[in-house]
Amino acid sequence: MFKLRVDTGGTFTDCWALAEGESHPRLAKVLSSGRLRVPVREWTGETELTITVPSGWRTGDTFFTGYKLESGGESALVLSYSAREARLVLSRPVPKRDSIDLFTREEAPVLGARLLTGTPLDRPFPEIEFRLATTRGTNALLERKGAKVALFVTSGFADLPIIRDQRRADLFALRHERPAPLFSSVMEVDERIAADGRVLKGLSPDANLNDRALELLEAGIDVAAVALLHSHRNPVHEIALRDHLLALGFAHVSTSAELAPLVKILPRLETALANATLQPVMQAFVDHHRERFSGESRLLMMTSAGGLEPMEQFRPKDSLLSGPAGGVSGAAAIAEELGFERVLTFDMGGTSTDVARYDSGFQYDFEQRVGNARVLAPALRIETVAAGGGSICRWVEGGLRVGPESAGAQPGPACYGLGGPLTITDVNLLLGRIDPANFGIPLTSSNLEDARRAALDLQRLAGIGGEEPDSGFLSGLLDLAVEQMADAVRTISVREGADPSEYALLAFGGAGPLHACAIAERLGISTILVPGEAGLLSAYGLECAGIERFAERQIDRVVDDPGIGEIFSTVENEALESLAAAGERGTITRRIAELRLTGQDATLTIEVIPSESLSDAFLNRYAAIFGYTPPAGRAIEVVSYRAIAGTGRKTGREAYAVDSARKPESTEGFFLNRNLLRTGDEVSGPRVIQDPFSTLYLAPKWTATLANNGSLVLTCQGYRGDRARSRPEAVERELFRHRFDHIVREMGTMLQRSAISTNVKERADFSCALLDGDGELITSAPHIPVHLGAMGLCVRKVRERVPMAPGDTLITNHPAAGGSHLPDVTLITPIFDRVGSPPVAYIANRAHHAEIGGITPGSMPPSATCLAEEGVVIAPRHLIREGESCFDEIAAILTNAPYPTRRLSDNLADLNAQLAANRRGAEMLESLLSEHGEEVVAEQFKHLKDRSLEALSHHLERFGDREVAAEETLDDGTPIRVSIQCRKGSLAISFAGSGAVHPGNLNATPAILQSAVLYVLRLWTQSPVPLNEGLMRAVSIDLPDGFLNPSFDEDPMLCPAVVGGNVETSQRVVDTLLKTLGIQxxxxxxxxxxxxxxxxxxxxxxxxxxxxxxxxxxxxxxxxxxxxxxxxxxxxxxxxxxxxxxxxxxxxxxxxxxxxxxxxxxxxxxxxxxxxxxxxxxxxxxxxxxxxxxxxxxxxxxxxxxxxxxxxxxxxxxxxxxxxxxxxxxxxxxxxxxxxxxx
Known part of the structure; x- marks a missing residue:
């Protein structure tokens, strides 16, 4: 029996096969379009030619007989094929080209099977155990090529998949393009189930539902998705409706609770839609393969979770990330063979890079985003970044960019000769790291010239002269791509409490080994593993995978509930029964629980070991990730439980063992054929080591040794960290912009993951910022605009009032200190480079606390007339003083105010989360300072502000010298008047004539006004520059006393109320500014x-x-x-x-x-x-x-x-x-x- 393992990607299909009795696998890579592109050796006649057949193809006499040949846009039938001469005879003449395509109507995996088994079209396949991973479903989702689907949803919620979570994707866009929903028609169902599973209104399909369903069938829509509220608690209505629709004539019905019995209707609905739209597509794909292979063959599909299941039982939503999962599965097997228990995997392809962490076991996620759809399905935890060989290098608004756009296969990189842009592949080619003679497609001198011209064009835009591409500039472009990929690795390691330097990096994919040394150096990793199957590892991973079945259950009970154990056992039995239904016997291989503190939304994934305490495991992991112990008195809740039953994964090749290193034979020159190496051979960089499917760049100070299993083990000789070298200014600036942005994004992730409240966790009502030594905003994550513009003013006000020292973090919510309204609490951490010197930067975040006291719950009382009635006022003070906690003092303030908080534990928990976010940002910034020095970082801060000023200045030039004015009123008649004068590249904005201090709570503050102005300026320029205070350098604001700038007394009882000023007046100020400028x-x-x-x-x-x-x-x-x-x-x-x-x-x-x-x-x-x-x-x-x-x-x-x-x-x-x-x-x-x- 043949073993055949195939991974079908968007561009290429990787094939790995092992024949019975053979010890070495057969390998092939074909286009996923189902075409074989081969070079022509010679056209020997009008209808005859000879071709170059790649090594590894089993193409005997008559193999290509019956295939179609295409050349120059015309096709002919292959009448005969002679293997000895590789000669084709055609049915008719076609244009003569240097390469031709051969194809049938078969899918790429079947074509790969023919090549590796030597089976021509007129013969049946031998018996095959066929394992398949595919991105067919993923691509169909992204390209909207699935079936037309009818959605059935609880009455009142037909628009939920359109509204989704109500957030806009681009914070500063004027025009918002919503993606089209996955359904073609939606129908509301008159039924209702309560949150506890009780039936409030029974389902009774009426004539209207039946008539509408029949209309859909007549229109050719015979696929349905059903998503009813709280069906995860009680699926009775979904089951009944599914059965009813099938009886009416629907071919397939996906129900949300059956696919994902978990809380949250929106992702469950989107999962049902994704599964339904893909069902016919994937069924046709599966049927195609089942029909081609003999009845004795066994067909298995790879799941996104890295396990296998019979083709007839798989569900489309479970296969969306099966290709990347195959790669991680193969990487884990290679690592184990080499004796490494901890590896970070790095798979770089043409359009994107996938990274994952293997730590003696897989890490899982249970919700994925595929395009705009959220899909609930177990999957290996893989971080994807839009950086690959096809990533476009370009100049945008005064700065370099690498990606996320990709040149794809058409037109491809500049070196393809089809008019494509400069890409990372071109850069590697120009740097001499790709051998033109051994590239995936033959490259001529003309192709090299195309890449050279593209590089020179970009180089000139960046202000770099010369008649040849500058090597420093080209290396800098690689650095930009490496920075993005290294950030992805940090995401799956540092964010989870793991140090990348303690892992080996396992690089694979066509381009992964090409960049592995640079990635490792950036992360301080000293060992790299490059498998012998690096270019086809996703296919090899299928050989290593075992058959697995998941069972899962939403639980939502406290961890010490006596019924938890019984639920766990029930879930485990379900997994074992599901495995038995697949014809396999196995054991429970993993037990995974999701736990959280009660009231919290995000969960931590905990490996369940029956003999150990779940509570202790949760507390230890919580402290490791967030840096603090959870607040006392908060119960721990088991949210869900998953059991994996399986047959077990396998390895089995010889482990890494080299008795003595030796120099290889016949390895002269910079380019080295990997096939010439023998076990124990040692090669030192710089070198390029190639095989037919992958290229490795061995950097200086790195040594590669060939292990017994065919893998190369790379070690670094004495070098750790980022290489200090001179880079062109344009490259250096873009690198720092990316690093600064990464700091604030990571802060936001830390804050949202570790917070308790729904407001922060679920609604994401928070913002994170990085400020320079002057307390001016440098960059921020795209969070909440009303927060962001106020950060700088807040930092400057607080440092005027409170002396700062190393180890401090300060806290305030006072409107007079740059605050907005009392629920918005700001934490500020100064960053010092030297003891005794002033701060060189500040890390800050602001989060909305849903309860902070006041006369009404929620701390936003409509009837408030003074600040004290709105909640607890926190004047600027220490939360942490020189490393020592002041939380007890803050707790006293929160509970001893005239109108104290109603949820002290939530406040303290969210403050801990905010503090953890600031600490994460501080660690990252301090690392940058240590690496580059305060002067370099300060200069990069200045450049970012200069860049924003330049963007505004260009816009003001186009606007010209003029004066404009407008007025709007609040609903109660309070006026907002704006006049704007543009003169000689500066902007004077006046709010003179606006209303007096408001008797209610609609008073704003200078911080709120600055936020509104900064936001509108960024909106007006429509330039992709950071939202920072460089935009304000050419702007002056005249803000007279009044409701937009009220005075604040020391006594909160004598201060005006402001809670509505932050949320409502800010919006109306933006309305008025937009009206003044005529923007929209x-x-x-x-x-x-x-x-x-x-x-x-x-x-x-x-x-x-x-x-x-x-x-x-x-x-x-x-x-x-x-x-x-x-x-x-x-x-x-x-x-x-x-x-x-x-x-x-x-x-x-x-x-x-x-x-x-x-x-x-x-x-x-x-x-x-x-x-x-x-x-x-x-x-x-x-x-x-x-x-x-x-x-x-x-x-x-x-x-x-x-x-x-x-x-x-x-x-x-x-x-x-x-x-x-x-x-x-x-x-x-x-x-x-x-x-x-x-x-």
Whole structure:
């Protein structure tokens, strides 16, 4: 029996086969299009030619008979083939080219099977054990080439897959393009299940549902996805509806609870949609292979989790990452053969790079993003970054960029000769690290010249002269790509508490070994493993994988619940039974639980060892990752449990053992054929070592030794860390920009993962920033705009008030100290380069605490008239003083205020999370300072600000000298007046004439105004520069006393209320600035703040609406705009945690303004209260409509009703069980007259 292992990627299909009785595998790589591209040796006649057959192909006489040959766009049938001469005879003449394509109608894996088994078209295959990994489903999702699907969803939620979590993808875009949903039609189902699984309204398919279903079938839509609320608790309705649809004639129905019995309706719905749309595509793919192989053959599919399952039992959603999983499986086997228990895998291909961590076992994720879809399925934890051989090197807005765009296969890199751009492949070629004679496609001198010209063009844009590509510039481009890939490795190691330098790097893929030394040096790794199958490792990984089945269960019980053990046993039995159904006997190989603190959203994955304490394992892992022990008194909850039953993975080749190193024979020259090496051979860099499927660049100071299993083991001689060398300025600047951005992104990840509250964890209402020694904002993660612009002012105010020393972290929420409103708590950590010197930088973050006291739960009281009524005021002070905790002092402040916090434990837990984020940022920045020095880092800070100033200056030149002005009013008539004067490249913005200090809570602060101005400037320029205070250098702001700049007394009882100024006035200031500059029509202009709670808790959400239209585009519907971008809580999480029921979350048709370009629609959100609660609403644009521009009509005002009775825009009331609140958010304004030239 043949063993055949095939990985079908987007471009290439890798094939590995082992015939019975043979010890060496047969290898081949073919195009995934199902074509064989081969060089022509000679055209010997009009219909005859000889070809060069790659080594490894088993192509005997008559093998290609019956194939089609294509050359120059024309095709002919191959009438005969002579293997000895490699001669083809054709049915008709075709244009004569240097290479030709041979193909049949068979899929690439079948074509690979023919090549490796030597089976021509007219003969049956021998008996084969066939294992397949494929990205067919992934590509179909990304390219929207799946089946047409009908979605059936609980009544009131038909628009959920459109609204999703309400966040916009690009914080600074004016035009928001929403991806098309995966369904073709959606139908609401009249049924309802409660959060605890009780049936509230039974399912009874009526005539309307039946008629609509039959209409869909008549329209050719016979695939359905069913996703009903809380079906993970009780799937009875989904099962009944599935059976009903199948009885009506649907060919396939995917139900969400069957595919993923886990809480959160949105990802479960998207999983059902993804599985449904792929089912016909993948079924046809599987059937094609089943039909080709004999009945005695066994066909197995690789899953994203690195296990195998019979083709007839696999589900499309489980195979989306099967190719990368095969690579990790193969890497783990190679590592074990070589005696390495801990490796970081590095798989670099043409468009992207996959990295993973193997630590004597696989790491798993249970939710993946594929394009815009979230899919719930077990998968090996693999981090993907858009950096590959095809990554485009380009000049954008004054800076170099490498990726994320890729040249792909068409037109490909510049060296392909098809007019493609400069790519990383071209750079390696020009640096002499790729042998043109042994490249994947033959390269001529003309191809090299194409790459050279592309490099010179980019070089000139970067301000570097010369008639030849500069090697320092080219090396710098590689450094930019390496930086991105190294960050991906850090993500799966440092973020999980693992030190990369303690691991070996295992490099594979066509381009992985080419960059492995640079990656290792960047991460301080001293050992690299390069398998003999490096270019085909994903296929070899299929040989190493075992048959596995997962079983999983949502649990949501405290860890010491006496029923936990029984649930674990039930899940394990389900896994074993599923394995038995696949015809296999095995054992439970892994037990994995997801645990969290009660009230927390994110979980930690814990390996369950029956003899050890789950609680202790959780506490130890928590401390290792987040750097602090969880707060006392918080119970630990088991969220879910998964059991893996399997037959076990295998290795079995000889382990690494070299008695003595020796110099290889016949290895003259820079380029070395790997096949010439023998076990024990030792080669020193710099060299290039090649095989037919992969290229290794052995850098200086690295040595490679060939192990018994065919792998190369690379070791570094005395070098650790990033190589100090001179780089072109343009390269150096881009490297530092990337590193600064990485710091704030990592801070955000740490904060969100370690926080307790729904507000931070689920809604992501926080921001992280890096500031220079002057306390000016340098860069920030794309978080919440109303936070970001205020960070610099806050740091400068705090350092004026409180002396800072090494080891300090300071805290404040005071509006007079650069704060916004009291729930937004800011932590500031100064960074010192030398003792006794001032800080050289600051790390800061700001997070919204959903409860911080005040006269109403949620700390955003609509009726507040002074600051003290809004919550606990924290004047600037230490949270950490020279390394010593001051948490007890902060706890005393939070509990001893006139209106103290209702959730002290949540406050302290989120403060710990904020502190962990600052510490992570500080560690990363201090590492940069140690590596490069304070002067270099300060110079790079300055450059980033200069770059932002330059972007604004160019825009001001185009704007010209002029004065513009506009006015808007709040719903209560308070005016906001803006005048802008542009003169000689500077901008003077005045708010003179705006309203006096507000008697309510709509007062803003200078920090809020600066945030709004900075955001609008970044929006106005539409330039991809960091949001930093370089944008403010050419700007002056005149801000008279009034409600936009009130005075603050030392006594909070005498300070104006500001809670609405941050969330509502900020939006209206942006409306007015946009109106002044004529950028676009008004968006919803409000955050639609909705709060409820009682004496024990507070819940807060902001709600999306319509975006304004602009010249050339419609406004987006159901999206957060401008100064906020928080996610909305998943409906099932909302109902599971709080005493409410969500009845409707839908678009509000017709609420967007008309015009040539329409404003986006708002939404409707209907909530039923299930317990006595205090409710607050803080909104705008309930009286003043969002304006249209250039003849476009206004968007509709928002409105809210309680039991049908209209409520004011700012309201507070006591809700009783059964009360229903309906919130309708504003639409965006239209742009242009409706009778203008049609779109």
């Amino acid at each position: 029509a008004c968006s919803q202009g409000t955050m639609n703040n909705f709060l409820f709670g009682d004496g024990n808790f507070g819940y807060y959400e902001t709600i999306c609406g319509g975006a304004g239209a602009g010249p050339g585009y419609d406004g987006a519907s159901a999206l957060h705009t401008h100064m906020t971008n928080t996610a909305i809580t998943d409906p099932e999480i909302l109902e599971q945690r709080y005493p409410v029921r969500l009845h409707r979350f839908s678009l509000r048709p017709g609420s967007g303004g008309g015009g040539r370009w329409h404003g986006g629609n708002g939404i409707i959100r209907e909530i039923e209260f299930l317990a006595p609660l205090e409710v607050s609403l803080l909104t705008q644009h309930r009286i003043v409509a969002p304006y249209g521009r250039e003849g476009g009509s206004d968007g509709q005002c928002g409105r809210q009703t309680l039991n049908g009775k209209l409520l004011p825009g700012i309201a507070a009331f006591a809700a009783n069980p059964g009360d229903r609140l309906v919130i309708e958010t504003p639409g965006g304004g239209g742009w242009g007259t409706a009778d203008a030239e049609s779109k």
